[in-house]
Amino acid sequence: MDIPGARQHDEVNIHSVDFPGLGTLEAIPNGNAAFFTDRMGIADTIVNTGRYSLRWPGWAAIWRPLKDLGFLDETPVPGLGDGTISPMDFMDKFLAPRLIYQDNEKDLVAMLNIFEGFMAGKKMRLTSTLLIERDLDTGLMAMSKGVAYSAVTAAKMIANKQITDTGVLSPMFHIPEAPFLERLKKRGITVTETLEEIQD
Numbered sequence: 001m002d003i004p005g006a007r008q009h010d011e012v013n014i015h016s017v018d019f020p021g022l023g024t025l026e027a028i029p030n031g032n033a034a035f036f037t038d039r040m041g042i043a044d045t046i047v048n049t050g051r052y053s054l055r056w057p058g059w060a061a062i063w064r065p066l067k068d069l070g071f072l073d074e075t076p077v078p079g080l081g082d083g084t085i086s087p088m089d090f091m092d093k094f095l096a097p098r099l100i101y102q103d104n105e106k107d108l109v110a111m112l113n114i115f116e117g118f119m120a121g122k123k124m125r126l127t128s129t130l131l132i133e134r135d136l137d138t139g140l141m142a143m144s145k146g147v148a149y150s151a152v153t154a155a156k157m158i159a160n161k162q163i164t165d166t167g168v169l170s171p172m173f174h175i176p177e178a179p180f181l182e183r184l185k186k187r188g189i190t191v192t193e194t195l196e197e198i199q200d
Helices: 035-041 059-068 087-099 143-159 177-184
Strands: 016-018 021-027 053-054 108-121 123-131 192-196
Touching: 016 053, 016 108, 021 059, 053 108, 108 143, 123 143, 143 177
Parallel strands: none
Antiparallel strands: 016 021, 021 053, 108 123, 123 192
16 A cells, blocks of 8 residues: 555544553554565565554644645745745744753653564564663763664774675674574663464
8 A cells, every 4th residue: 555645644544553651652654664575575475564653642643734735845935035934944944943852851762563473373462672872961862872882883893803795784684683682682672572363
């Protein structure tokens, strides 16, 4: 299914998911899920797949009218400033200073992966969750921790010869999963997995 960006936040394209420890979140279509099944070589065995951004309930309802009114348009508007300012420029300049995190506020990185299929003749569900919070003591944002700690961990594994392949590498194929996740765990980033049988 191809969902254009202009319709990404439409109510018909949004569904809810329950995230352990957070509650109900909105799932908004984001990106080409088939890219990953193709890369992993499992596209022929997949019935349904999807990729979504998770947001607090109400997020899509905020952006839907702004998009419909053209506030995300990057085309300059004649008569607005010197004629080079677009609605998106205005939104950025006007809202960005008002949306800066305060010292006592946290951002979150929440990742939820759900896999359903058959294992040993039984219908099973594997759920993988990751939740990172801002460190208020250091000020490090959750997004910064998730990106930087992962990159540093991979760089150390290359330096320590735990990753020996050369050239352009893919995290899906070239990073040893167990030692990578163990190193991240020592930095406070933990991936939790649960496996359960699906009862019809």
